[in-house]
Amino acid sequence: MADPLLRRIPPVHQLLTEPPLKLCEAQLGHALVREQTRRYLEKLRYQLRTTGKHDMALDAGTLACQIAAWIQEQGAPRLRPVINATGILLHTGLGRAPLAQEAIEAMVEVAGGYSSLEIDLESGERSQRVLAVQSLLCELTGAEAATVVNNNAAATVVTLAALAAGREVIVSRGELIEIGGSFRLPDVMAQSGALLHEVGTTNKTRLEDYVQAIGPQTAALLKVHTSNYRIVGFTEEVALRELARVAQQHQLPLIHDIGSGALVDWEPFGLRGEPVAARSLADGADLVLFSGDKLLGGPQCGIIVGRQGLVSRIQKHPLSRALRIDKLTLAALHATLRLYQRPDTLAQRLPLLKLVTTPPDVLRERATRLAEQLKNASTVRHAEPVADVSYLGGGSVPGQAIATWCVAIEPRTVSVDQLAKQLRTGQPAVVGRITRQRLLLDLRSVFPDQDQSIVTRFQELNESEP
Numbered sequence: 377m378a379d380p381l382l383r384r385i386p387p388v389h390q391l392l393t394e395p396p397l398k399l400c401e402a403q404l405g406h407a408l409v410r411e412q413t414r415r416y417l418e419k420l421r422y423q424l425r426t427t428g429k430h431d432m433a434l435d436a437g438t439l440a441c442q443i444a445a446w447i448q449e450q451g452a453p454r455l456r457p458v459i460n461a462t463g464i465l466l467h468t469g470l471g472r473a474p475l476a477q478e479a480i481e482a483m484v485e486v487a488g489g490y491s492s493l494e495i496d497l498e499s500g501e502r503s504q505r506v507l508a509v510q511s512l513l514c515e516l517t518g519a520e521a522a523t524v525v526n527n528n529a530a531a532t533v534v535t536l537a538a539l540a541a542g543r544e545v546i547v548s549r550g551e552l553i554e555i556g557g558s559f560r561l562p563d564v565m566a567q568s569g570a571l572l573h574e575v576g577t578t579n580k581t582r583l584e585d586y587v588q589a590i591g592p593q594t595a596a597l598l599k600v601h602t603s604n605y606r607i608v609g610f611t612e613e614v615a616l617r618e619l620a621r622v623a624q625q626h627q628l629p630l631i632h633d634i635g636s637g638a639l640v641d642w643e644p645f646g647l648r649g650e651p652v653a654a655r656s657l658a659d660g661a662d663l664v665l666f667s668g669d670k671l672l673g674g675p676q677c678g679i680i681v682g683r684q685g686l687v688s689r690i691q692k693h694p695l696s697r698a699l700r701i702d703k704l705t706l707a708a709l710h711a712t713l714r715l716y717q718r719p720d721t722l723a724q725r726l727p728l729l730k731l732v733t734t735p736p737d738v739l740r741e742r743a744t745r746l747a748e749q750l751k752n753a754s755t756v757r758h759a760e761p762v763a764d765v766s767y768l769g770g771g772s773v774p775g776q777a778i779a780t781w782c783v784a785i786e787p788r789t790v791s792v793d794q795l796a797k798q799l800r801t802g803q804p805a806v807v808g809r810i811t812r813q814r815l816l817l818d819l820r821s822v823f824p825d826q827d828q829s830i831v832t833r834f835q836e837l838n839e840s841e842p
């Protein structure tokens with residue numbers, strides 16, 4: 377009975393010539409629209425076969441309209457809020473550091489109007505766009521000068537381009553890291569036009585290795601903080617201070633890429649071994665490069681601090697213009713840096729620091745309460761609080777675990793993977809981690825006011841389940 381009905385469905389190629397789908401194609405591309413149209417027809421055929429509806433309009437025009445609306449509704453992937461229950465605080469895939477309220481307000485303030493971005497309001501003359509943050513960065517790191525570009529990878533490229541294009545930069549083999557998303561630092565650096573002169577071996581590089589490599593072609597020495605991994609065991613690396621001595625003897629600039637960018641020592645907050653920008657400069661680095669959205673807890677950007685002469689050369693390089701930050705980033709960075717002027721209130725104001733310093737007992741209490749609430753959800757077979765460890769992520773303090781508490785969930789009706797997917801695709805999305813056939817929701821990276829949203833999300837799952 378359904379068969380003649382099915383035969384009335386126009387073929388994909390015909391539907392694609394209809395105006396609504398043509399319009400869709402212009403926005404989303406041919407391949408996606410063709411594929412989605414095919415999927416829609418599949419669903420339609422299934423529906424017709426199972427329900428046998430006879431009164432459905434199946435002409436090409438009407439169908440194309442419906443399909444176009446469905447494709448739009450499904451939408452191209454868009455940015456959605458996520459509750460980060462992975463326990464990775466600087467998750468690159470989830471946007472790294474959450475911004476402080478002060479930074480958000482500063483962005484809102486400049487977003488809708490004009491601002492004193494490149495004009496000095498006192499004199500009415502042009503001033504540089506980073507002027508506002510430069511003095512703060514100098515104050516906080518003890519540097520002579522500072523500049524800011526789009527991210528730390530950009531900071532590396534523009535620094536090497538300005539100081540070493542066509543010449544050599546000496547770097548240890550043990551420090552040539554991949555920074556995630558399969559981007560390798562050596563490839564990024566090569567884009568600057570500088571030639572990497574690798575010295576030493578993966579696990580051992582000595583001072584003599586650097587000294588022997590220095591020649592007339594050498595433009596700079598580079599040290600990279602191997603932030604996302606550690607080589608342990610039979611290893612040797614040259615301390616920054618020793619390297620600084622050699623650089624000075626040969627009148628070469630020493631560049632230190634510290635990656636994670638701590639502006640203050642995180643040791644009192646329980647994280648050892650993160651290089652602090654001010655200390656690198658004090659130990660003799662001429663330039664220090666770091667990210668704005670890792671430990672600093674600000675917006676995505678790459679910060680360069682150090683000697684005036686070198687920073688000026690970088691600022692004058694054409695790439696600085698191509699890689700400059702926008703007014704929103706500038707506003708957010710400025711507001712974030714100002715929080716560092718009050719170290720006593722930093723842990724309350726900077727969300728990242730607030731999350732890191734939450735006492736495990738507080739997380740245990742929240743996990744216990746949440747587990748009790750989630751137990752009642754019909755998709756949950758069992759929920760209990762469990763102690764575990766979180767990580768900073770984002771290429772900071774590898775292997776350094778932070779004590780945490782999670783809610784461990786065993787689903788009743790679906791598999792763990794299915795439950796994880798349901799939570800991931802909901803609104804707001806909840807992303808956890810799967811360990812031994814249980815879904816762990818790690819509260820170290822969840823803000824306390826999000827606990828209730830997690831409960832609500834589980835209740836919504838119930839309603840959609842039989």
Ligand SMILES: *Cc1c(COP(=O)(O)O)cnc(C)c1O
Nearest residue numbers: 527528529601603635636667771
């Ligand atoms: C993270 C990192 C980078 C890249 O920084 P982005 O801000 O993501 O561009 C470069 N170098 C090191 C050592 C890093 O840890």
